[in-house]
Amino acid sequence: MDLRARWPASRLLVAAVAILIIVSAGAITGIAVAMGSLSQARERLLDRVVPAQQAVQDLDSALINQETGLRGFAITAHQDFLSPYLDGQDAERRAEDETRALLAEIRPDLAGEVDAIGRSATDWRLQYAEGIIAQVHLSGAALPTLGDVTRGKELFDRVRAAVADLRGDLDAEARAARQSLDEVAAEVVWLSLGLGVLLVVIIAGVAVVLHRIVIAPLAVLAAQARKVASGDYAHAVDVAGPRETVMLAHDVDAMRQRIVSDLKELQRSNSELEQFAYVASHDLQEPLRKVASFCQLLERRYSGQLDERGEQYIQFAVDGAKRMQVLINDLLAFSRVGRITREQTIVDCDELVAQVEDSYSEVIERTGATIVRTDLPRVRGEASLLGGVFGNLVSNALKFHGEDPPVVRISAERTGELWTFTVQDNGIGIAPEYAERIFVIFQRLHHKDDYPGTGIGLAMCRKIVEYHGGTIWLEPGQGPGTTFKFTLPVVEEEETGDTDE
Structure with a gap:
């Protein structure tokens, strides 16, 4: 297979990491969106619905304070009892304004119910409460009765009913907001678990893929290289895998072929060396033995007939031949080691x-x-x-x-x-x-x-x-x-x- 058609290990690694990054980014984006929804649901419940419920509660308390103050002023004619009635009207206006502002962001359709509460409260004050107060001022004394109690109760019950309707609608809205918050929270939990499982699966998959396309070929290459290193120079090194691994296998096989070639040359050289050793141990030593033998014969035969210098020359020749024999034998022994x-x-x-x-x-x-x-x-x-x-x-x-x-x-x-x-x-x-x-x-x-x-x-x-x-x-x-x-x-x-x- 053409090496250019194989992906290099670096590209495989980049592809695996890119897949991991893309999938992780997608999962993290999903979690981020879910967390945004969770934050919005939490904000709607805690910053809008619950404060609106509290504002309605304050509105209800302001109306009850007006009714209680009116009742105390009519019974005692003391001006101090009229203060809750007057202060309650201011508190009522503030509570209505706050409720309208909060409902405008979550339930604009409920603004009409706030207006209905205001109209009912106004009707109660104009048709009943203001008349009772005027009677006490004219008489200068407490009233034995509160006048047409049935009429006053009917008007105030309308006010309380309007408040109850608004409170019921806000309670329903609170339940819906809590349910939405729970659903989004559960979605975030499941997305987080899913992301964790997905990451584990992707990492395991990338590890398996990298093992099969990178580590496994390298292990096969190492095994084949060890086989060649152990002396099996006839074993061809051929490994599949990424481009770098295949190129490395080709280099190792080229080195194996070079070793085979050098080994053949070494065997040829050893063969020639063995031939030289044979010549040195037989053919070269034979002339030396003859030189030494004839020199010794000359020394014995012409002993006393030669002058001192001649005998010294013969001794030099004999000694040189013997030392040459020893040197050749030592060289042969040295060459044979190993x-x-x-x-x-x-x-x-x-x-x-x-x-x-x-x-x-x-x-x-x-x-x-x-x-x-x-x-x-x-x-x-x-x-x-x-x-x-x-x-x-x-x-x-x-x-x-x-x-x-x-x-x-x-x-x-x-x-x-x-x-x-x-x-x-x-x-x-x-x-x-x-x-x-x-x-x-x-x-x-x-x-x-x-x-x-x-x-x-x-x-x-x-x-x-x-x-x-x-x-x-x-x-x-x-x-x-x-x-x-x-x-x-x-x-x-x-x-x-x-x-x-």
Whole structure:
């Protein structure tokens, strides 16, 4: 599939986020509208209907105060009792004005009922209350009766009935406003719950989609990459998914193909190296053996017939041929480390060091050397190669000794998942500035006439230790002599136990 036809992961992410934002915005807008309706319903009930009910209540109280004041003035003729009647009229006008203003915003149709209350109150005062007051003023004394009580009661009952009608209408309006408020509140609650559920569903959906189109392809790519990394270079890497994932898969597969190509080239190079090793071990050494043999024959046959210089030349030739043979053998051994592998087994380092001591018993006896070792662990590796490491280090300690008899101390200490081996001697030592040079092949710090050797030993040690998963180095500042340290991986006790069985 053409990469340009695939959506990149960034676009998929933007699309998922855009969907989430759009849906969330729509739901939030709906909740905002519902909250606006809720606020309006609350305002209508609390700021309009309830105050209107209170204003009608005040109007009713003002009318009752007028009737009560009239009754007290007629019975006692005291002017003080006439004050509630007069004040009640002012309160009545204020209550009517407030009621009209509030009803104009919620129920303009009820304004006529307020007017009806005013007319009924006016009729009661003109047709009944004012006449009673005039009689008391003319007589100057209290009235034994309130005149035509039936007429007054009838007129005031009309007033109270008009007030009751208005109050009933406002009570109905209050119930309707409360019901509307409850409905809007319930709608807000359901919208909020719906938004929460919707967000959970959308987030879960986006997570599932992203997992399928991004995470899952990356997991498949990682699994295929691990398979190639484990050595299956023939496995082609091919992953579906967003553009970046497919491009990354193509890059990994291109790297795999490059590795396959380099591996083939390396195999060809190794094949040529093996052929060279065969030539070096057979064809090159045969002329050297002949040179050495004939030079030795010349030395024996013409011994005493040649002058001192001639015999010295023959010795140089024999010595050069022998050293060339040793150098070729060392080079072959160095090239075979890690290339010609054998099965790795559990190796007892104590036994390896004991074998080294036995191999160098003549040198140890001649130099008066002492080898001190602590209990050494078991490790996994090739016994012959690890024996070569101990052999080279012990051989160097015996070779580069000072005036005192050599003392070689070999110990091991566990540091985490590694064993750290220490080989320390009391010899001539190595300057710290040569700490890296000594591990380079053919690098010698002394002339071959002073100390024999090819300069391959420590380079061989490094290659063997690194082949076994460790490192080797020269430890500075450990007093007189030389201290080498190297590490090897720890072998679990269960594994060593199984091997022993």
